[in-house]
Amino acid sequence: MRIVELILDEAQEMMGIDAISIVESPAIQEDFVALNSDEIKLAEVSKEKKILMGALLVPNKPIYRKNGDDEYYIYFSKDTIAKASQLYLKNGYQGNSTLEHANALQGLTLVESWLVEDEVNDKSRKYGMDVPVGTWMGAVKVDNDEVWNEYVKTNKVRGFSIEGYFADKMEKSDKSNKADMEEVEAAQLLSAIEKIVRGEKVELGLIDDAIKFEIGVKEFGKNIDIEENQIKEFEKSKSSLANSIKVNRTYLLEDLSILMMKLREVESSAKELGVNPNSIPKYKDALKTIEYGKKQVQKSNQLSKRIK
Numbered sequence: 001m002r003i004v005e006l007i008l009d010e011a012q013e014m015m016g017i018d019a020i021s022i023v024e025s026p027a028i029q030e031d032f033v034a035l036n037s038d039e040i041k042l043a044e045v046s047k048e049k050k051i052l053m054g055a056l057l058v059p060n061k062p063i064y065r066k067n068g069d070d071e072y073y074i075y076f077s078k079d080t081i082a083k084a085s086q087l088y089l090k091n092g093y094q095g096n097s098t099l100e101h102a103n104a105l106q107g108l109t110l111v112e113s114w115l116v117e118d119e120v121n122d123k124s125r126k127y128g129m130d131v132p133v134g135t136w137m138g139a140v141k142v143d144n145d146e147v148w149n150e151y152v153k154t155n156k157v158r159g160f161s162i163e164g165y166f167a168d169k170m171e172k173s174d175k176s177n178k179a180d181m182e183e184v185e186a187a188q189l190l191s192a193i194e195k196i197v198r199g200e201k202v203e204l205g206l207i208d209d210a211i212k213f214e215i216g217v218k219e220f221g222k223n224i225d226i227e228e229n230q231i232k233e234f235e236k237s238k239s240s241l242a243n244s245i246k247v248n249r250t251y252l253l254e255d256l257s258i259l260m261m262k263l264r265e266v267e268s269s270a271k272e273l274g275v276n277p278n279s280i281p282k283y284k285d286a287l288k289t290i291e292y293g294k295k296q297v298q299k300s301n302q303l304s305k306r307i308k
Helices: 078-090 145-152 174-181 186-197 207-233 235-273 283-306
Strands: 003-007 016-023 033-035 051-057 063-067 070-075 097-099 103-105 108-115 136-142 159-165 167-171
Touching (some): 016 136, 051 159, 103 235, 136 145
Antiparallel strands (some): 003 167, 033 051, 063 070, 108 136
16 A cells, blocks of 8 residues: 655645644544643642643654545654644644534643654653654643533543645655555554554545635625624624624634635645646635635634623
């Protein structure tokens, strides 16, 4: 089975990691550790810190993918992981989080980020996490009681998974595949195979789907503009307006997330065909829609503060 290395292509407009998702079955197969005051003591810290620690990306880890009848593995090198971790913080995305890559979450923040550099003395060893050198580790503060009580405490989520844009570097030859496999521990490869047997699948969409969500983003954005005027005219309806703003913002964030994933798939397909994504109809319009949607999310947040 072929192996494809994913890299950061600086020539592309949208590259890097957009958000960290908490999931039940992380593709990298490394669970996180929930930290509380009984496990670590720090001065002037609340009794229950509500922090999740775990691996965000593991170098040379084969991750199974399936596109129609095409089955293959993807992986990230140490160098790509280091660049991606730095770019994520540089872009200020520490507060971008989702649940199972579907629902945008509020109140989750990446408060610690580091690359494992020592096999013995790294902080991850203190919590029983035997991840390889070059792994991107993270600690996420959960200031969301619903997420903590309903998903973390009940073990409905068990690890981190990243969302972002990467490019295919190349498909490796059989000889090169063998060399890469030797860098991965036998236990990790066995775990990946077990996931295949359980039928792990990743669905990939088409540009038509991206256009559909583009329309949704614009519609919910218009609703937010209307709500801005309603606040000025109907101060007595604050409670109703607050709920309406929350609903529209939630759907807007969901449509934005899905649209961004669809564009990533289009870019990947265009890369394989040697086609410039900018030549695809609606591609540039979709990019503008994403920027528009982000501005509308910011406006929605400002409106919520005005009616509190």
